[in-house]
Amino acid sequence: MHEPVRIIAHLDMDAFFASVELLRYPELRGRPVVVGGGRRHQPEDILDPVTGITTHRFATLAGYVGRGVATTASYEAREFGVHSAMGLMKAAKLAPQAILLPSDFDAYREQSQRFKAAVRTIAPAVEDRGIDEIYIDLTEVVAEHAATFDREAIRRIANAIKAAVGAATNLSCSIGIAPNKLLAKIASDLEKPDGLVILEASDVPARIWPLAPKKINGIGPKASARLTEMGIATIGALAATPLATLGDRFGPNTARWMHEVAHGRDQRGIATHSETKSISRETTFEHDLHAIRDRAALSEIFTALCEKLAGDLLRKGYVARNIGLKLRYDDFTIATRATTLVTPTQDAQVIRRVAGECARRAPLDRRIRLLGVRAGTLMRVEHAAALSAEDDQRRTRDLFDEELDLP
DNA sequence: TCTGGGGTCCTACATCGT
DNA sequence: TCTGACGATGTAGGACCC
Numbered sequence: 001m002h003e004p005v006r007i008i009a010h011l012d013m014d015a016f017f018a019s020v021e022l023l024r025y026p027e028l029r030g031r032p033v034v035v036g037g038g039r040r041h042q043p044e045d046i047l048d049p050v051t052g053i054t055t056h057r058f059a060t061l062a063g064y065v066g067r068g069v070a071t072t073a074s075y076e077a078r079e080f081g082v083h084s085a086m087g088l089m090k091a092a093k094l095a096p097q098a099i100l101l102p103s104d105f106d107a108y109r110e111q112s113q114r115f116k117a118a119v120r121t122i123a124p125a126v127e128d129r130g131i132d133e134i135y136i137d138l139t140e141v142v143a144e145h146a147a148t149f150d151r152e153a154i155r156r157i158a159n160a161i162k163a164a165v166g167a168a169t170n171l172s173c174s175i176g177i178a179p180n181k182l183l184a185k186i187a188s189d190l191e192k193p194d195g196l197v198i199l200e201a202s203d204v205p206a207r208i209w210p211l212a213p214k215k216i217n218g219i220g221p222k223a224s225a226r227l228t229e230m231g232i233a234t235i236g237a238l239a240a241t242p243l244a245t246l247g248d249r250f251g252p253n254t255a256r257w258m259h260e261v262a263h264g265r266d267q268r269g270i271a272t273h274s275e276t277k278s279i280s281r282e283t284t285f286e287h288d289l290h291a292i293r294d295r296a297a298l299s300e301i302f303t304a305l306c307e308k309l310a311g312d313l314l315r316k317g318y319v320a321r322n323i324g325l326k327l328r329y330d331d332f333t334i335a336t337r338a339t340t341l342v343t344p345t346q347d348a349q350v351i352r353r354v355a356g357e358c359a360r361r362a363p364l365d366r367r368i369r370l371l372g373v374r375a376g377t378l379m380r381v382e383h384a385a386a387l388s389a390e391d392d393q394r395r396t397r398d399l400f401d402e403e404l405d406l407p
Numbered sequence: 408t409c410t411g412g413g414g415t416c417c418t419a420c421a422t423c424g425t
Numbered sequence: 426t427c428t429g430a431c432g433a434t435g436t437a438g439g440a441c442c443c
Contacts, residue, residue: 016443036411069411071443084443089408130414130443220441253417282412322435332410336437372412 005149008270009123009136009158010176010184011165013115014193016132017072019171020111021101025056032077032098034061037068037088041100062096064088067284071103075193108132111169118168122161127270135181136161137270149179151198158196182266183208185217204264209236216261223250238262275378279318280326281309282372288330291364298371302359303352305373310348313375319344319384320375323351325358328370335362340377344384351375 013019017035022028025043041059048055070091073082080095091098112131120126125137142153158175165173174195176187186208187197199207213235214224226249232238238246239262246255260266283305289298313320323345324338337358345351355373379387 065408067409067411069409071411085410087408087410090410093408133443218441222440251418277415278413280413284411324436334438338436340435370411 005139006179007138007142007149007154008178008181008184009138009161010181010188011119011134011136011161011173012175012188012192013132013165013171013173015072015074015078016111016171017103017108018074018077018101020108021104022074023170024107025058025101027056028058028099030076031074032080032082032095033074033101034070034077034082034088034091034095034098035072035101035103036070037064037066037100037102041102043101058099058101060096061088061092061098061100064092064100067286073098111171114168115165115171115173118164119161122157122164125270125272127272128274135184135270138177149200154198155196158198162194162196180264180266181268181270182217182261183264186211186215189215201264205236208264209234209239211235213238213262218261219258223254226250235262276316276318277378278374278376279309279312279316279320279378280324280372280374281305281312282326282370284328284370285368288367288369290367291359298368301371302355302373303348305371306352306355307348309373309375310346310351313346313378317381318375318378319346319381320351320378322374322376323354323358324374324376325355325362326370326372326374327359327362327368328372329363330367330369332369337361338374338376344377344379346375346381 018033021033021035043056043058046055046057047053066088068088070082070084070086070088072084073086073091077091077095077098080098082091082095082098088100108131116126116128116134119134119136123136123138123141125140127135127137129135138154138157142150142157154177158177162173162175165171172194174188174192176184176190176195176197176199178184178187178199179201183199183201183204187199188195190197190207211234212224213219213227213232214221216235219227227233227238230241230245230249232241238258243255243259246258249255250258283301285301291298320341321344322338322340324336327335329335339354339358341350341354351373
């Protein structure tokens with residue numbers, strides 16, 4: 001008796017933010033473009049008084065000074081070695097001629113909703129994985145072909161999805177299809193951009209085992225470095241490593257997980273609904289601040305963050321029972337402190353006061369680079385209101401009981 | 408020339424009540 | 426009364442992801 005075959009797709013938009021920017025500024029097509037940094041590099045509109053045509057003057061990376069990082073790089077910029085999460089000053093060294101655009105999350109969110117809606121018209125079982133990625137359960141959609149994993153039938157549906165995404169957004173995406181999320185995710189990355197890769201379990205030795213372990217979603221820089229130390233350079237080598245050896249290094253749970261994923265096994269389902277767990281706001285200062293010497297400036301930023309967070313809670317309809325503080329010091333170490341409240345809140349002043357109390361429990365003798373405020377243990381406002389009404393009722397009843405001297 | 412902002416999940420450990 | 430086991434809950438940190 002074996003598991004029924006599932007058909008899972010992972011869809012990843014190609015260089016999403018940069019591609020959305022190129023829709024707005026088609027004249028940048030074919031040129032290296034980097035999205036990131038602050039608001040400072042908004043393209044300037046230049047209206048030709050004779051022709052009435054508007055063109056744009058763009059900032060380049062040359063001479064960039066500041067703490068920004070690249071959010072996305074177009075494929076042309078990647079040719080120069082620029083990639084997302086790279087410091088912009090480093091990117092400027094590699095590709096000074098690259099165009100730098102500020103990020104516009106409202107525009108990305110709009111395109112995100114469009115491509116997801118387009119996919120849902122073909123396959124409704126979609127799991128959100130952030131702004132530019134989804135998993136899709138195609139098992140039902142290709143039900144009659146699933147048992148045999150009919151590649152041609154699957155390919156037709158994948159192409160229909162790509163066409164629908166293209167029609168809705170004018171953007172391209174890459175799709176990986178496999179019997180589980182793990183392999184689908186790896187597959188979608190194999191032939192970017194505009195890729196379509198279909199993998200079966202039997203393809204694991206040939207297609208997956210030669211890859212580096214960091215290609216596995218969940219093996220990041222730390223685990224990767226430890227595996228390298230152990231002489232494990234490929235997923236195949238990981239699969240061949242005895243469980244006990246991995247257990248000594250990573251603990252039993254992680255070892256078991258690594259062993260499973262290295263063999264291409266993954267039982268996770270598609271989660272079509274999820275509730276937000278926490279909401280936070282944080283900011284990196286232009287220059288590091290000192291808790292005592294820069295008290296006034298720090299306090300102002302702190303209050304503003306709490307107000308923004310309260311605004312987020314209000315807009316999204318949540319109250320929080322846990323309020324947390326995050327400090328990143330000049331040496332990049334992080335301290336977090338959190339407090340759980342009796343009464344959930346979405347009030348900026350309450351958040352500010354509680355987060356301020358958290359700050360008093362954190363080291364404040366070092367220079368601070370980043371300040372963040374977090375709201376956790378969220379509850380929907382309606383639910384909290386109902387609970388508090390229930391609470392009131394219970395308290396009133398208790399009072400009556402006391403007066404009547406009931407048990 | 409250091410490295411953003413928003414999240415999730417996991418683990419270790421402390422504390423408390425039973 | 427003391428001691429330990431155990432679950433629930435809260436806190437802090439770390440790793441990872443987009």
